[in-house]
Amino acid sequence: MSTYIHFTEEQKQQAASVDLEVFLRCHGEKLLASGREKRLASDHSVTVRGNEWYDHAEGRGGHAVSFVQRFYNLSYKAALYAMELLKLEFSDDEQVVCISENDACGVDAIQALLGCSIGKGNLLFHLRGKQAFSFYNRRTGNSVRLVLKPRPEGMSREESFAYLQGKEPKELFEVKPAVITLPEPARLFDSYVCDCCGETTGANWIRLAGDKKLCLDCYPNYNRFEV
Known part of the structure; x- marks a missing residue:
C-alpha cells in the first residue's frame, strides 16, 4: 500500500509551477526550439513549455511534479521516503538539508520536492559514486541515510525503469543512520x-x-x- 504524504495547497502549487525550461537549462539539458515549445535534445519526443511537458511518443504529459516523477524517478522516491521518515516539508530556507553521494541528474527531484538547492546552502555533495542520500531536519535534529538496494541483474533500461516505477520507496532503499555530521548553516x-x-x-x-x-x-x- 502506498504511503500517504500530505502536501498543503501552497506546496502543491509551488512544486507544480516550476518553470521546466529554466529548470532543465540550469541542470545542463539542451533545449531545441520547436514552435512555441522547446524540445529536449536528449529525447526529441519530449517537449516543454513553461511548467508543462508532453511526451509525443507516449501521448502523455502534465506539469512539473509529474515531469520530475517521470524522468527523475529514483531521487523522487528517495525524497518521498525522507519526507515520510523525518516528517519533512518543502524547505523555504535551510530547515531541510540533503547530502547526496552522487551528482546524477536525479538529484534534481530532491530540489523540486524538498527545496534543497546549492544556492540556499542546503544541498551538498559527498561524492562517492553511490545512490545514497543523507537527509537532515534542522528543526528536530533527526536524520537518515537512504542507500539504494541492489537491483536484479540483466535488466534493460526499460525493464529497470519499470522496476523502479513499480516499487515503493521502502522496497528500494535501505535505511541507515546518517554518518556525516550535519553541516552548519550557510555563512x-x-x-x-x-x-x-x-x-x-x-x-x-x-x-x-x-x-x-x-x-x-x-x-x-x-x-x-x-x-
Missing part, C-alpha cells in the same frame, strides 16, 4: 577585490600573497612534494 562572507585580476571574490576564497589579496585563480599553487 555570509565579506568580499574583496582581487589585487591581480580586479574581480570581487568572497573572503573565504581569498588568499594572501605578501601584502596582496588574491583569488584562487590568481594565487600561485605551492606544493614542493609534487615532483
